[in-house]
Amino acid sequence: QLVESGGGVVQPGRSLRLSCAAPGFTFSLYSLHWVRQAPGKGLDWVAVTSKDGTLEFYADSVKGRFTISRDNSKNTVFLQMNRLRGDDSGLYYCVQEVGAYGNFEYWGQGTPVTVSS
């Protein structure tokens, strides 16, 4: 089970840090992603961290503003979001990629982020 936290309402230009805890399984075996969904809109991939945290990749829209990281000793992945904009608003899902590439098998319930003045 993946449990996200840290969402909230924040002003444009400010920062927010999301967390995703994953108790109960061998966290370090899996790549972990953040995927977001604006209200009433489609899915939007945000970032991925590799199993050991040495590789990370980002969507063009967040590159240079967001940073994904993980602490395998605490079974937690983070998303540091800086210089937030209105179009960053949405429900942020933590997603576990299992086995094959692109098999986004386990999703959390999401944590909402609203960027508004």
Next chain:
Amino acid sequence: QSALTQPASVSGSPGQSITISCTGTSTDVESYNLVSWYQQSPGKAPKVLIYEVSQRPSGVSNRFSGSKSGNTASLTISGLQAEDEADYYCMSHTSKPTPQWLFGGGTKLTVL
């Protein structure tokens, strides 16, 4: 990178088959056999139906199947059931300009 292109909506009657297309480019769908499909019901998190173009995770009904030709991937649902009414999203890997994943805009399936 632009999102993959899906029809906004499709519909079908119970028992029928429908196909949802997902059109990409030479740098994503066409280049990689890394297309997956997700089903999302209202208020719920997405659920994977297909990965690597045509592979089904355990527990997913064999009524769902995937395929690809050139830059277009397809999801076929056979024997439509009322419970299949949901939003469906395709996703593909791309390495341009950097490794990332692209989603389609989503398709609303209505079971008549």
